[in-house]
Amino acid sequence: MAPSTNSNISSDTSRNTVLFERARALIPGGVNSPVRAFKAVGGTPRFVQRAQGAYFWDADGKRYIDYIGSWGPMILGHGHPPVVEAVQKAVLEGFSYGAPTEREVELAEEIVKLVPSIEMLRLVSSGTEASMSAIRLARGATGRSKIIKFEGCYHGHADALLVKAGSGLATFGNPTSAGVPPEVVQHTLVLEYNHIAQLEEAFALHGSNTACLIIEPIAGNMNFVRASVPFMKRCRELCTQHGVLLVFDEVMTGFRVALGGAQSVYARSIPGFKPDMTVLGKVIGGGMPLAAFGGTRAVMEQLAPLGPVYQAGTLSGNPVATACGLATLREISKPGFYEALGERTRSLVSGLTRVAAQAGIPFCGDSEGGMFGFFLMEKLPQNYATVMTTDSPAFNRFFHAMLDKGVYYAPALYEAGFVSSAHTAEDIEATVEAAAQFFAGR
Numbered sequence: 001m002a003p004s005t006n007s008n009i010s011s012d013t014s015r016n017t018v019l020f021e022r023a024r025a026l027i028p029g030g031v032n033s034p035v036r037a038f039k040a041v042g043g044t045p046r047f048v049q050r051a052q053g054a055y056f057w058d059a060d061g062k063r064y065i066d067y068i069g070s071w072g073p074m075i076l077g078h079g080h081p082p083v084v085e086a087v088q089k090a091v092l093e094g095f096s097y098g099a100p101t102e103r104e105v106e107l108a109e110e111i112v113k114l115v116p117s118i119e120m121l122r123l124v125s126s127g128t129e130a131s132m133s134a135i136r137l138a139r140g141a142t143g144r145s146k147i148i149k150f151e152g153c154y155h156g157h158a159d160a161l162l163v164k165a166g167s168g169l170a171t172f173g174n175p176t177s178a179g180v181p182p183e184v185v186q187h188t189l190v191l192e193y194n195h196i197a198q199l200e201e202a203f204a205l206h207g208s209n210t211a212c213l214i215i216e217p218i219a220g221n222m223n224f225v226r227a228s229v230p231f232m233k234r235c236r237e238l239c240t241q242h243g244v245l246l247v248f249d250e251v252m253t254g255f256r257v258a259l260g261g262a263q264s265v266y267a268r269s270i271p272g273f274k275p276d277m278t279v280l281g282k283v284i285g286g287g288m289p290l291a292a293f294g295g296t297r298a299v300m301e302q303l304a305p306l307g308p309v310y311q312a313g314t315l316s317g318n319p320v321a322t323a324c325g326l327a328t329l330r331e332i333s334k335p336g337f338y339e340a341l342g343e344r345t346r347s348l349v350s351g352l353t354r355v356a357a358q359a360g361i362p363f364c365g366d367s368e369g370g371m372f373g374f375f376l377m378e379k380l381p382q383n384y385a386t387v388m389t390t391d392s393p394a395f396n397r398f399f400h401a402m403l404d405k406g407v408y409y410a411p412a413l414y415e416a417g418f419v420s421s422a423h424t425a426e427d428i429e430a431t432v433e434a435a436a437q438f439f440a441g442r
């Protein structure tokens with residue numbers, strides 16, 4: 001990797017620095033969600049002033065090509081006119097009623113049409129809420145307590161999901177956050193992603209007591225790691241065999257990697273493939289707080305007010321958020337949308353790979369639809385432990401060099417990246433050229 005230009009706090013961040021100081025005085029770490037704080041990469045977070053299309057401008061008026069897109073939701077880029085119009089119209093009709101609306105029905109109909117495994121769903125306000133509720137429902141529907149998750153997959157910050165692997169398959173997980181009592185995670189078994197033998201062993205031991213297996217089918221919270229087709233096939237078989245609900249956390253991948261989500265990608269290789277439940281968020285809100293969980297009718301009917309599993313929300317199905325989500329879904333349903341987005345994203349990954357190779361830098365990457373990841377290593381990792389062997393000082397130098405050149409990647413090596421339909425071929429070329437300059441030590 002090329003030498004550092006030590007740009008951690010460059011002179012052009014002055015107003016960002018002032019704002020960060022003010023923020024830190026009142027908001028823990030100066031941010032309302034931890035990864036925004038640049039703790040992993042060092043330096044001062046950029047305070048965003050405005051955004052349009054594929055770009056945002058920071059507090060100093062500097063422009064960046066945005067490869068975060070609010071961590072996935074902004075699949076159409078910022079300020080896409082039909083979405084803005086829908087939101088403006090909705091705002092004039094009222095912000096929130098706490099009573100049902102037609103748009104909630106329309107959005108539910110749209111989601112059920114696009115994701116065939118979902119027969120019924122409920123709207124909520126965040127991915128955390130959706131996966132937490134999906135797990136309660138899975139437990140309520142099966143009458144079982146244990147859940148299986150995988151190391152490196154993130155499902156929001158509900159207590160039972162903030163867990164890392166215990167010392168063996170017989171011992172359940174350990175909390176990854178203070179404030180989570182060990183008793184709260186005693187039913188959460190954490191396994192290695194893509195490890196079929198361990199999965200089989202876990203089901204043999206605990207399958208009959210397990211309510212659900214929750215997985216990010218293409219993990220975007222340990223950079224970008226796909227579940228292999230044989231692994232996913234085995235997850236499906238074992239869940240079916242043991243009466244365990246297979247829960248796809250598609251908060252990130254839903255409407256992002258394909259119109260039908262990652263499940264439609266696996267269904268190409270595994271005929272008839274379907275999860276039992278799906279968790280959605282990010283893109284379905286188009287940038288507004290909106291998420292959902294859904295699944296088979298039999299399971300979803302266990303939810304209050306029909307069934308015994310309680311779940312509720314004051315702002316659930318918010319009229320402005322549903323307007324934004326619906327308008328977004330309509331735009332991405334247009335013919336050819338994902339072909340073009342996938343092609344653009346692939347051109348970014350292949351461009352970066354090419355210039356890294358020219359400079360003799362170990363580099364590899366992968367993408368699906370508008371989601372991508374790259375690694376400063378020779379070969380794509382298959383699990384969290386391997387992702388974490390990345391040379392993080394090298395990543396941090398890359399991140400800051402790109403930031404200086406006006407390219408905004410996720411400020412941590414364990415995050416995926418996102419391309420929107422607003423990114424042009426010129427944006428991709430400029431990005432690849434910036435990377436080429438860095439790799440060449442310029």
Ligand SMILES: *Cc1c(COP(=O)(O)O)cnc(C)c1O
Nearest residue numbers: 126127128154155156249251252
């Ligand atoms: C972002 C994310 C969540 C959490 O969603 P929030 O809206 O941030 O609560 C859950 N699961 C996955 C896979 C995510 O990427």
